[in-house]
Amino acid sequence: MRAAGSGGHRPGGAAALAAAGIVALLCVAGGARGQEVQAENVTVVEGGQAEINCRLHQYDGSIVVIQNPSRQTLFFNGTRALKDERFQLVEFTQKQVRIVLSNARLEDEGGYFCQLYTDDTHHQIAILTVLVPPENPLVEVKEQAVEGGEIELTCIVPRSRPAAKLRWLRDRKVLTGISSKQENGKVFSITDVLRFQVDRKDHGSIVTCEATHPALRGQQKQTQYVLDVQFSPTARIRPPQGVMREGDTLLLTCAVNGNPPPTKITWSRANDSLPERALIEGDTLTIPSLSMLDNGTYSCHVANKHGRSSDQYVLVVYDPGAIVEAQTSVPYAIVGGILALLVFLVICVLIVMVWCSIRQKGSYLTHEASGLDEHGEAREAFLNGGDGHKRKEEFFI
Structure with a gap:
């Protein structure tokens, strides 16, 4: 006996898979003729097409029988024996017997017998494996x-x-x-x-x-x-740009976020009712022809089953001729304050540096004056005959 080769024709079509391996056992018909039969293991996807190959070596015309895993005869020397049209004999030569199985099913899985009848009956088994791929999870x-x-x-x-x-x-x-x-x-x-x-x-x-x-x-x-994550709502009023003056139109939009989305947005004015001419359309509040009587704190309110939220806007209506800094000047005031603080810190650092410099210079001059006094006294004592009782005077600069 010898190991079987891995060659063989592979079926066409996307459904068929290549042979997974070859059964190692070879059966040799008796006598000097040495007839041999080989079978290949096959793997196929459910619903696909599989080939079952029986290779013949030194075939002399003996009877060849192909049986399914239930030992039912599919083909007898090229003649159909089982009425299952899914099995087709596509090749029967002195070198190979090839059967094609269409629409493979799980029940088709198992060992297929390639039998060669000589003086003694020998067979080879081709293992058919059927894979079932998953559908979308x-x-x-x-x-x-x-x-x-x-x-x-x-x-x-x-x-x-x-x-x-x-x-x-x-x-x-x-x-x-x-x-x-x-x-x-x-x-x-x-x-x-x-x-x-x-x-x-x-x-x-x-x-x-x-x-x-x-x-x-x-x-x-x-x-x-x-x-899909549900959460409580949030409300934020988008204010108008610039200063509101008499005669202008106020347009406020309440931006809402929540899941489930709030179905109703409510507008109100603190300690007072909305102006009669106020118009509410969905998330928008419009007040035309503003007057100073419209001043106040306006709020929008939203809610869903997970909570509530609101936001406020303070309306200040000015006279048409009044000179008023726009609301956008507020950030510049903040920036100006920061710059003033930085300038103050720089001045403080300069003062400290100057003070330290003066201290160092004064200390140097004091030591220098002290040294001059000592030399002057010695010189004077030498000229005056060594009078050492004269009081030493110190000078501090």
Whole structure:
């Protein structure tokens, strides 16, 4: 006996896969003729097409029988024996017997017998393996996610063989879930559960469940889930630009954010009612022909089932001839104060530097004067005959 080769014709079409290996055992018919038969293992995707090859060596015309895993005869010397049109004999020569199986099913999986009848009956077995690729994963959410709470996502692949592998992705980062597997006959059901905390910034972001499987040939099956996180609303009034004067039109917009979105926006004025000519359209409050009687604090109020929010705008209406600094001058006042502080700090640093310089110079002159006095006294004592009782005078500059 010798090892079988790995050659052989591969079936066309995207559904068929290459031979996965070759059975090592070769059967040799007795006698000097040395007839041999070889069979190749085959892997196919469910619903695809598979080839079952029986290679003949030194074939002398003996009987060749092909049987399915249930030991039912498919072909007897080239003649169909089983009425299953999915099996077609496409080649019968002195070198090879080739059968094509279309629309492969899980029940087709098993060992196919290539039998050569001589003085003794010998056979070779081709193992057919059927893969079941996963469909797109199903992503389910346990309950509505709310800001500050936890979300639980479940990814399910109900049918695959062998079992598919699942993983979660978010912003190209892999998230770790808890995986479980259940066997249903020849196929597997895979489930992966992911839990994590959510905030309002997570609303609208995408989480992906990805399935990999040998039958996908390096590709993946993916399902994306858009996070739906509910949170309390926020309100912000967009104020008008510049100063409001008598006769102008006030236009205030209440920008709202919340999930679920607030269905109603309410406008009010502190300690007073809205002007009769005020017009409310959705998130906008309009007051035409302003007067000083319209002065006050205006507010917009919003709410959803998770909370409430409001914002205020103080309206000051000026006389048309009044000279008033625009509201945009406020930041310049802040900048001016910062610059004044910097100038003050620089002046303080200069004062300290000058003071230190004067101190150092005074100390130097004091030591220098002291040295001159000592030399002067010695000179005077020498000229006056060594009178050393004269009081020493000190000078401080």
